[in-house]
Amino acid sequence: MMTSDSGFEDDIHTPSSSQQRLKGPGSRDPPYTMTQCHDLYSEYEEDHFIHQRNKQQDFLVLNCLSGQTQITAEARCVLVSWLIDLYKYFDLTFESCCLAVNIMDRFLATTAVASDCFQLLGVTSLLIATKYVEVHFPGIKLLLSFCCDAFTREQLCNLESLILIKLNFRLAAPTIAYFLDHFVNWEVSRIEARMEDNIPEEGKSWMIWKDCEEQLLNFERFKYLAFKVCEISLADYTFNRYQPSVIAQSALNLAKDLLREQLNESTIQNADSTHTSTDFLGDVEKTSQSLDDPDLIQQCTHELGLLASLNKELLQDIIKL
């Protein structure tokens, strides 16, 4: 998948080439794409990250189902799983999906919902999220058809208004999608810095480039795996108590663990592999990135690990790419 035959040597250090390269493999449907690799970890991004991180507490809803009489965690799981399929079908961003779930949860914390209206709440939350996030959003008629026309346009519009009033038009919730993107970009800038440091000597260059390529390939898998874990976590009510930044960080930690395990296995079979291809699997905890409570991240990583093992069949392909 990686087109490395020509020109790679010439422009390995220019940002645009590595940018394209990172977009290459595993791009079946990662909804966040790697863009502007250079300059990613700028001061502005860092400020924005801090801003988002501080803001997320205001949008966190604990025990949003505690007042519900008809909506259970299982029902929420079914609905969110369906929403995940829906956002993929419409080719929406992961950001929209995360925001939709957040809107839904915050509404559930204010209002008791009957089980036969729950699906309507799901699509309406998705509609509001896409109106806020996307350039193009799915039409109401189409959304309703995905509910087998069990609801009318008027019902959806009325609920849309009700949600906006109840949430007081507060929609700028920091999402898992944002934090995942931020942390991944940060990792990319780390890899790039390392590449710049390792300007190869004559003769040795081929080996190093091979490593770089391998590393990028592994990085794609790592990124996609973390994303998949985040996606599944949305549907599980257990993870509702964690802040999005904690889940994103934990998912990346888990993805590193899983890949490291798998790579260690393959290293035994193939002594050729060098450690450089997995450099990025080093711990992130030691950096300034991790401002969240390490114990909390550890706990969340552990719980995501259980979740991942329960959903093995979904993740297996990525790990053993």
Added chain:
Amino acid sequence: MKKLRRTLSESFRRVALKKEDGGFDEICVSKMSTRGCQGSDSLFRPLDSIPEERRVQRTQSGFESFEKHASQVKRVHSENNACINASGSNTHSESPKLRRHSSPSSPTSPKFGKVDSYEKLEKLGEGSYATVYKGKSKVNGKLVALKVIRLQEEEGTPFTAIREASLLKGLKHANIVLLHDIIHTKETLTLVFEYVHTDLCRYMDKHSGGLHPENVRLFLFQLLRGLSYIHQRFILHRDLKPQNLLISESGELKLADFGLARAKSVPSHTYSNEVVTLWYRPPDVLLGSTEYSTCLDMWGVGCIYIEMIQGVAAFPGMKDVQDQLERIFLVLGTPSEETWPGVHSLPHFKPGRFPVYSAKKLRQAWNKLGHVDHAEDLASRFLQCFPKQRVSASTALQHDFFRQLPDNLRNLSDMSSIFTVPGLRLYPESDFTNINTHSKGASCGKQ
């Protein structure tokens, strides 16, 4: 796709029985939340903690608010049902009884959030999804602008209204139009803004041929002050143009129309390159870049600044994107990989698409820049083709062009107007005689 189409309400009822009829790519997360996982008992808070007696299956549908007291629940409940099921009655004209709850002391006094708190005066304008009226608050007698947005159109609440309301709610600054109130009724959503009597487009129409340089300084300073405030909050306006800059009688400038604005988040593919009127659209966006941030707004600032000084739009493209770009390159020079790293990889850039122009001095294009100290240098900092080279709003405020303004202007609190500083006032435009070059027909990029 067929598998995606399904009603879930049945499954919610059956969910306790587990195992769906499945089919679609099902994520079996529920296993984790319930009993399927070994050893999870100690790890996970039991989720099925709702007492059995509360798990009654209601046949009635609806949404029941938690916020109301038990005695109110019944009525509110039916109100919400009516709202959802649209029984036709006007659910938002509240009964006096209900109002007494929200305002026990004076049951008849007008309240914020109520339609009848504002008296509608004349119509100010009509947009594609909203009508703007002049209005008067019955609470304090102040003039307001009522932006009445029609609901129940094909696609429900317009996305521009959702963004404008959600973004403006958190913004309180003297140079941002103040959102007083949001009123929701069954048919309309009304945003209540402070009333500001004109906008920069009409102001420039009225005083054609270029504004008084001192007034340009005051307007530009306020525009940058407002932008610096929203950019610090990671919000991009994305639709800067003279019509969206309101001007009060005392000369206060206020950023308005946040319908295309966005809070910065995940960077990719969240912006349409359809944003920003062509005349004020930066070259990177014209060339198809979707990766823009605050520098998008700064290009527009440069264009508006030139227009205020010179009295004509900076780049009044007449035809299309190509024409717009050629006008820009004619003055600033056709970009190359040297002057703008990455320009060749932008989607709409093709070698040979543009004649190779060399960069000129800005005063050759707009002579009045030469009449005011530091004016040309400041303009050149906004009008950079390479987005990363554009000056930020907060840096621009420190530019020498503003040096003669009082120092304490930079220490004002957010909500204080610059005209609270003694000595500052708007200059009468007639003091500054001009040749009328401002063509009315094409003013302000009305497209």
